[in-house]
Amino acid sequence: MPKPPLVSASELERSSVVANNTMNRERGLAGVNSYARELGFDPVARLAAGPAAPSWLDLCSGEGRALREAAAVLAADAVLTAVDLVGPLFPVPAPPNLEEIVGSVCSWAPSRTYDLITCVHGLHYVGDQLGLLARAASWLAPGGRLAAHFDPESVRWADGSAAGRVVVPALRAAGFRYSARHHRLTLDGGRRVRLPFRYLGADPAAGPNYTGQPAVGSHYTPV
Template sequence: MPTPPPLLTAPELERSAVVANNTMNRERGLAGVNSYARELGLSPLAHLSSRPAAPSWLDLCSGEGRALREAAAVLPADAVLTGVDLVGPLVPIPAPPAVEEIIASVSAWTPTRTYDLVTCVHGLHYVGDQLGLLARAASWLAPDGLLLAHFDPESVRLADGSAAGRAVVAALRAAGFRYSARHHRIGLEGGRDVRLPFRYLGADPGAGPNYTGQPAVGSYYSPGPETNP
């Protein structure tokens, strides 16, 4: 049985070198080789353009917000495009009126509205309470909104260090999420209250590389009171 490492709280984790990853979504645009469309298997622009009015997109762990800026240049003026990132844009370029760039922890921040599209491109790899964020994000969706994120079940462990991925994926699917093991993508259609039967314990920033080849965070849980959004 593996020995669990010392676990960090959210503030401690966010000060670690692994989470302060300045390359996350810094150059990724809307379309092309290094793009949101390729990573998500869906064009955010096409999805938002299909909305009848005032399309809205929340991008968690948005980095420089390049994709949001590109979308703002094409979508209607009343579009609402919100990016949340722990570090925020490193290059101080004024954002278009439709784009709101928020520097905050996605583990603590909460929006005041719902969104047609919520994305998190490879951002969950650096979040301690991944399940808690997924549950909260489900409540941020419009009734017919779409959530898309990358998720690695191998990063989720029980208190004793044993793997919890299979049980976690089963619980997520029971709550309405769909998961593609091939693409490491998780999705949800329609905003809702999600409760998952795991209690968050803390995170390990020394978990090592995940399927992306980059160092990632290990998230530890115990079966217990359901997570609340």
């Protein structure tokens, strides 16, 4: 099997498969094309049932429509943070309890923990998916939940062969739950996560994944 040409994070973020993706740009809170449907739970209901001043971090948030809708119904002291490489294409002022950050989820880091962290189909366009998952685990509050879509077929070894059968058990050993039916990873409770893999680079020409959209291949070597 020929080794695929791998690119750096900066090269990946300039590639057409990442810069032009539209996977999460119009998704709202509820309905057919919604966070509730994709995550399998209502984010606002979960936050409202939790501690006072709930907090939600949405990685790869697209237009940020879901968080803007949440800001309108959650308490005024809720803390909502949206991070996206492109951000809103037609920005209007965000609600006071919502911070919209335009930047790379691979280099950005928060200064606080969150009760809910989501990444709806965003990992498909991230080079070091496992690195982001490990970092996000440390951003969770003790009773918080992380929920993200994950495609095991997108993680590969250096030679391009499939690594998912090794990676998924390692994620489960670290505390993640994985639903193959829904392609969802969840983690309850913030913690330090170390995964036994070293990131090598990304393949922006990996082709379509289970969504039918072009996605990124993430290559690792075991450590």
